[in-house]
Amino acid sequence: xxxxxxxxxxTTLMSEVTAAVKAAGVTLRDRxxxxxxxxxxxxxxxxxxxxxxxxxxxxxxxxxxxxQGSQWAEDELAGGALPPGEWWVVxxxxxxxxxxxxxxxxxxxxxxxxxNRPVLTVVHxxxxxxxxxxxxxxxxxxxxxxxxxxxxxxxxxxxxxTGQAKPGEDERTFRRIGDSVTAMLINGLVVxxxxxxxxxxxxxxxxxxDAFWQFSDVRSGLVAGALLVSEAGGTVTDLxxxxxxxxxxxxxxxxxxxxxxxxKVLSPIA
Numbered sequence: 001x002x003x004x005x006x007x008x009x010x011t012t013l014m015s016e017v018t019a020a021v022k023a024a025g026v027t028l029r030d031r032x033x034x035x036x037x038x039x040x041x042x043x044x045x046x047x048x049x050x051x052x053x054x055x056x057x058x059x060x061x062x063x064x065x066x067x068q069g070s071q072w073a074e075d076e077l078a079g080g081a082l083p084p085g086e087w088w089v090v091x092x093x094x095x096x097x098x099x100x101x102x103x104x105x106x107x108x109x110x111x112x113x114x115x116n117r118p119v120l121t122v123v124h125x126x127x128x129x130x131x132x133x134x135x136x137x138x139x140x141x142x143x144x145x146x147x148x149x150x151x152x153x154x155x156x157x158x159x160x161x162t163g164q165a166k167p168g169e170d171e172r173t174f175r176r177i178g179d180s181v182t183a184m185l186i187n188g189l190v191v192x193x194x195x196x197x198x199x200x201x202x203x204x205x206x207x208x209x210d211a212f213w214q215f216s217d218v219r220s221g222l223v224a225g226a227l228l229v230s231e232a233g234g235t236v237t238d239l240x241x242x243x244x245x246x247x248x249x250x251x252x253x254x255x256x257x258x259x260x261x262x263x264k265v266l267s268p269i270a
Contacts, residue, residue, distance in 0.1 A: 013066055017110055018122050018131060020062035024055045025108045025126035028093055032127070034102045047100040048093070052076070055092030055108060063088045063110055070112065077166050079217030081247030087113045089246075091220040094123075095196040105199045111223040116246045118227040123198060132202050132228055140205050140231035147232040150207040153257035158210035160184055160262065161192035161200040165216030176215045180269045187265050201225025204253055205232040211254035211262045213239065215270065219246050226253060235259040239270035 031051055038044040064070060070086040082089075088110060093099055095106030104127050111121040123132040132147075134140040140147040152158055162184075164177060177193075184191045192209070194200065198221060203209040205228035214222070226244060230236045235256045238248040241263055250270050254262050 016066040020059055021108050021110050021122045021124045024058040025124045027058050028055050028108055029126035036101045044100060048096045051093040051096055059090055076220040077218055079219055081116050084115055089113050089219050089223050094198045109198055109224045113223055118223040121224040121227045123224050134227045134231040140228045147205045148207055149232045149234040150210045150255040152210050152255055155188055155258050155261040158188045158258055159190050160188045160211040161209055162213050163193055163195045165218040165221055173215050176269055180266055183265050197221040198225050201229055201253060205229045210258055213252045213266055215250050217249050222251055229253040239267050
């Protein structure tokens with residue numbers, strides 16, 4: 001049995017994790033060009049894998065060293081519950097597809113997950129220098145300043161978002177995404193469909209967007225944003241309305257005043 005330890009609130013751990021993620025961000029920034037890289041599918045995939053490999057090499061050892069006894073979740077596109085204990089769930093290039101196409105919405109993320117719940121996260125945007133952090137029961141911050149979700153209560157006034165979690169998902173998932181976007185276009189104000197999830201969830205945590213949903217259980221795209229939103233005062237559940245964890249099959253993060261309305265629209269589709 002894993003002994004509960006209060007270290008995820010430790011400022012030293014957060015400092016070490018932040019330093020590791022920022023160092024990895026330098027590696028990813030140095031690989032960036034505002035021109036798209038690769039023409040064929042194979043070339044694009046090769047660029048994506050090269051980014052992942054380069055950044056992962058910078059991140060892995062410092063994170064495992066920072067938290068003795070922690071383990072590394074190998075497959076960043078995997079979903080479902082992790083075994084008991086503490087795991088680093090990392091996306092070396094969150095928004096990798098954007099990076100290799102010369103766009104600027106990408107980040108490096110590292111999240112400590114304990115018994116399938118995120119307890120500490122760092123999301124660093126190398127091009128802007130912005131760093132989003134959160135610790136369970138310790139709040140969410142942008143460059144050290146507290147974050148707070150939107151105060152909206154009218155779904156009809158809401159900017160909401162979704163997107164696919166990874167290429168090649170099944171047709172049923174794609175149809176549910178399409179049906180849910182249509183439903184939210186009818187019930188919300190504006191729907192933003194983009195990738196990656198984390199880049200929308202930081203906006204929900206900061207109150208710039210009002211909700212985000214996804215039909216997926218890909219852990220690496222959700223754990224960081226889930227903790228940031230919840231620690232900024234938001235509500236994070238699955239699309240049945242149950243508390244979200246890494247074993248959940250779908251996801252909704254929303255300002256508390258909009259969560260019930262968003263769930264009412266989305267749960268019949270889920």
